[in-house]
Amino acid sequence: MKLKAVIFDMDGLLIDSEPFWKQAEYQVFSAKGVKVTPQLSELTATMTTRQVAEFWFTRYPWADASLDDVENNVIDKVIELVTEQGRPLDGVTETIDILKANQIKIGLATNSPAKVMHSILAKLGIGHKFDVLTSADEVNQGKPSPEIYQLTLSRLGVTASNTIAFEDSLGGLAASVAAGIRTIAIPAQQHYQSDKFAAAAAQLPSLSHFQLELAEQCLAG
Structure with a gap:
């Protein structure tokens, strides 16, 4: 063949890019009161960004932003890090x-x-x-x-x-x-x-x- x-x-x-994703997720979700642990972060490593947002929301629900907004904040931070260091x-x-x-x-x-x-x-x-x-x-x-x-x-x-x-x-x-x-x-x-x-x-x-x-x-x- x-x-x-x-x-x-x-x-x-x-x-x-994994360090960029981890940094972005820690920064964005911690700001929402999420206790981001290395063990749980390992579970999100292969998820889509929406799945990651849903994953953390089900454990530490926040009330001051939509899932879309939080997801986009993570995406924007990753892009910033890629642009600087990729x-x-x-x-x-x-x-x-x-x-x-x-x-x-x-x-x-x-x-x-x-x-x-x-x-x-x-x-x-x-x-x-x-x-x-x-x-x-x-x-x-x-x-x-x-x-x-x-x-x-x-x-x-x-x-x-x-x-x-x-x-x-x-x-x-x-x-x-x-x-x-x-x-x-x-x-x-x-x-x-x-x-x-x-x-x-x-x-x-x-x-x-x-x-x-x-x-x-x-x-x-």
Whole structure:
């Protein structure tokens, strides 16, 4: 099976944005009287921004702002931090250039809202290289639901059988695998080669280790 498309996750794969999200959420929700703990924050790491707002509201309901307003405050703070400090992770631009040189379609499927997605891609200077961009705003359920991958496949005009996905999280991996896409996992360093990512077709320490032959092998496997 010939490789026709690659779909990338964004947060944690193209950019180390998790610290930005944690900082923004702590600042915004703490101001609403929420007791943001590291343990509970871990549970929100792969949620959409609306799911995160609902998560904290059910535990520490506030009365002086709507969920929309609080969610947008988090988004705006993340964009501010991305603009100030964002940079691509190792191998991002090189991997995209390899795919473009081989006329392979490139998609993005992210649990982040469109506003954050466009800000990150603009900061990294790579937005124009993607054929399709799909954000959490466009689906009913974010990852680990496969819906965002199914929509991205449809937009790219390809099937799961000739597509590879890149994911760094278990929720993202569950989504891509549920969509039938063979996936290369690039977990955080402390989780590299963990059995938790056994559903992946392959694991890499970073995108800088990617070679086109590996994607072809994953499809053949």
